[in-house]
Amino acid sequence: xxxxxxxxxxxxxxxxxxxxxxxxxxxxxxxxxxxxxxxxxxxxxxxxxxxxxxxxxxxxxxxxxxxxxxxxxxxxxxxxxxxxxxxxxxxxxxxxxxxxxxxxxxxxxxxxxxxxxxxxxxxxxxxxxxxxxxxxxxxxxxxxxxxxxxxxxxxxxxxxxxxxxxxxxxxxxxxxxxxxxxxxxxxxxxxxxxxxxxxxxxxxxxxxxxxxxxxxxxxx
Amino acid sequence: xxxxxxxxxxxxxxxxxxxxxxxxxxxxxxxxxxxxxxxxxxxxxxxxxxxxxxxxxxxxxxxxxxxxxxxxxxxxxxxxxxxxxxxxxxxxxxxxxxxxxxxxxxxxxxxxxxxxxxxxxxxxxxxxxxxxxxxxxxxxxxxxxxxxxxxxxxxxxxxxxxxxxxxxxxxxxxxxxxxxxxxxxxxxxxxxxxxxxxxxxxxxxxxxxxxxxxxxxxxxxxxxxxxxxxxxxxxxxxxxxxxxxxxxxxxxxxxxxxxxxxxxxxxxxxxxxxxxxxxxxxxxxxxxxxxxxxxxxxxxxxxxxxxxxxxxxxxxxxxxxxxxxxxxxxxxxxxxxxxxxxx
Numbered sequence: 325x326x327x328x329x330x331x332x333x334x335x336x337x338x339x340x341x342x343x344x345x346x347x348x349x350x351x352x353x354x355x356x357x358x359x360x361x362x363x364x365x366x367x368x369x370x371x372x373x374x375x376x377x378x379x380x381x382x383x384x385x386x387x388x389x390x391x392x393x394x395x396x397x398x399x400x401x402x403x404x405x406x407x408x409x410x411x412x413x414x415x416x417x418x419x420x421x422x423x424x425x426x427x428x429x430x431x432x433x434x435x436x437x438x439x440x441x442x443x444x445x446x447x448x449x450x451x452x453x454x455x456x457x458x459x460x461x462x463x464x465x466x467x468x469x470x471x472x473x474x475x476x477x478x479x480x481x482x483x484x485x486x487x488x489x490x491x492x493x494x495x496x497x498x499x500x501x502x503x504x505x506x507x508x509x510x511x512x513x514x515x516x517x518x519x520x521x522x523x524x525x526x527x528x529x530x531x532x533x534x535x536x537x538x539x540x541x542x543x544x
Numbered sequence: 545x546x547x548x549x550x551x552x553x554x555x556x557x558x559x560x561x562x563x564x565x566x567x568x569x570x571x572x573x574x575x576x577x578x579x580x581x582x583x584x585x586x587x588x589x590x591x592x593x594x595x596x597x598x599x600x601x602x603x604x605x606x607x608x609x610x611x612x613x614x615x616x617x618x619x620x621x622x623x624x625x626x627x628x629x630x631x632x633x634x635x636x637x638x639x640x641x642x643x644x645x646x647x648x649x650x651x652x653x654x655x656x657x658x659x660x661x662x663x664x665x666x667x668x669x670x671x672x673x674x675x676x677x678x679x680x681x682x683x684x685x686x687x688x689x690x691x692x693x694x695x696x697x698x699x700x701x702x703x704x705x706x707x708x709x710x711x712x713x714x715x716x717x718x719x720x721x722x723x724x725x726x727x728x729x730x731x732x733x734x735x736x737x738x739x740x741x742x743x744x745x746x747x748x749x750x751x752x753x754x755x756x757x758x759x760x761x762x763x764x765x766x767x768x769x770x771x772x773x774x775x776x777x778x779x780x781x782x783x784x785x786x787x788x789x790x791x792x793x794x795x796x797x798x799x800x801x802x803x804x805x806x807x808x809x810x811x812x813x814x815x816x817x818x819x820x821x822x823x824x825x826x827x828x829x830x831x832x833x834x835x836x837x838x839x840x841x842x843x844x845x846x847x848x849x850x851x852x853x854x855x856x857x858x859x860x861x862x863x864x865x866x867x868x869x870x871x872x873x874x875x876x877x878x879x880x881x882x883x884x885x886x887x
Binding site: 446 | 596598622623624625626628629630632634636637638639640641649650652653654681682683694697698700701
């Protein structure tokens with residue numbers, strides 16, 4: 325049995341790196357776009373300093389639209405877009421397109437809900453000293469929500485690891501792809517268990533690191 | 545310094561209109577400490593928040609230092625807010641920032657540079673007595689220390705006005721005293737105009753030169769703190785005053801009284817004992833002081849005595865007439881002819 329695993333090691337290693345690659349790209353996009361989106365959802369809410377019903381509604385609608393499409397369907401639905409963007413629909417880079425699209429609204433909602441936990445009085449005190457909206461976002465909301473942002477990023481990363489397996493089924497590569505090729509098409513349980521164990525370890529490590537960092541940055 | 549003209553604030557909640565502040569007109573003079581008292585829900589907090597437009601009044605005008613705040617652009621309003629400091633019951637410090645950074649934030653909001661900020665923050669922390677806490681986080685501070693940080697933050701941009709929203713209500717009595725004396729010091733040394741809202745009459749007695757009493761969104765009474773304490777007109781004011789000048793006599797004692805029970809109030813410098821002893825010498829009656837207290841309101845004495853007067857009724861009445869002439873207020877609580885009960 326060990327030989328089977330050793331024989332597959334190079335492939336497993338590549339699959340692991342592919343998974344890391346697509347999850348990392350999607351996470352980066354989640355931070356770049358999902359985070360500002362989440363903050364936008366929060367500050368345009370009723371009673372907040374950039375209250376704007378229209379912006380809030382439109383942003384909320386777009387996010388709900390994406391979130392209501394099951395990921396497997398989103399994958400297929402986005403194939404033309406991926407083709408247009410990268411000229412291919414195969415490989416981890418192609419898979420990271422749909423993963424990113426799914427990660428943006430997911431993370432945005434998490435950011436929004438953790439921002440809601442900020443004491444409104446703190447924001448009010450900032451308004452009372454005459455701070456501009458941008459200063460309030462940069463120097464009050466972001467630092468206050470930092471532990472929540474990190475916890476949210478952990479949750480997003482773990483969900484994305486799950487999603488990446490689905491992306492694997494339509495040619496995205498990664499650990500999920502490996503598990504399905506060997507475990508499902510070739511009935512090779514050894515390889516399937518190995519990939520499951522790798523995934524379990526990966527998720528544990530991500531969760532542990534996420535919790536650790538969140539604890540360190542929290543000053544409460 | 546602050547002029548509120550016909551301020552009203554109405555909310556719509558589930559289709560029903562709720563009136564927070566109802567047509568309030570107030571003037572706060574430069575350099576004074578003005579108190580707004582009322583039970584929770586009276587609208588005092590909403591009124592206070594109208595002064596820096598944290599709450600936009602539904603109607604009415606807010607003038608601060610002669611400027612109509614409604615006419616300012618968002619940018620100018622932010623500038624104006626920098627000259628109106630505010631502190632809160634819940635302190636509202638940024639938990640992820642140190643004491644230094646919390647105070648520095650206000651200066652950065654006003655566009656100060658790094659060097660200025662460092663100097664000013666250190667100056668402010670010295671003023672509020674927290675030099676040794678500059679690198680600690682709010683979670684490591686006590687309530688009183690947190691309020692000191694928020695006072696430093698509020699004073700950062702050298703405001704002319706300080707608004708205090710129940711600033712001592714979450715503090716224990718000892719800490720309350722120290723925060724109040726800090727506010728007094730700020731008022732005296734920096735010449736700041738301070739508006740305090742509170743439900744504690746003790747706070748008003750301690751620091752306010754004038755005050756207003758609010759109920760159901762309206763100001764029901766206003767005047768100098770001394771006048772409010774010595775001659776409250778509104779029943780609500782009377783009940784607030786009683787929290788400080790409490791003169792409930794035990795029931796058992798009242799049962800034993802067979803003379804007339806009078807309540808004497810002395811204002812200012814009238815020496816209470818002299819009047820009482822003169823009265824006792826002038827009339828053949830016996831007097832018995834059951835309760836007495838001299839409160840210093842804004843360092844002016846306000847004395848209240850409850851006496852039992854015994855003797856020939858005609859003489860007692862003459863003595864009461866004599867007292868009415870000499871002291872600021874005489875109230876006959878029990879005339880001794882009916883069954884005993886306090887008026």
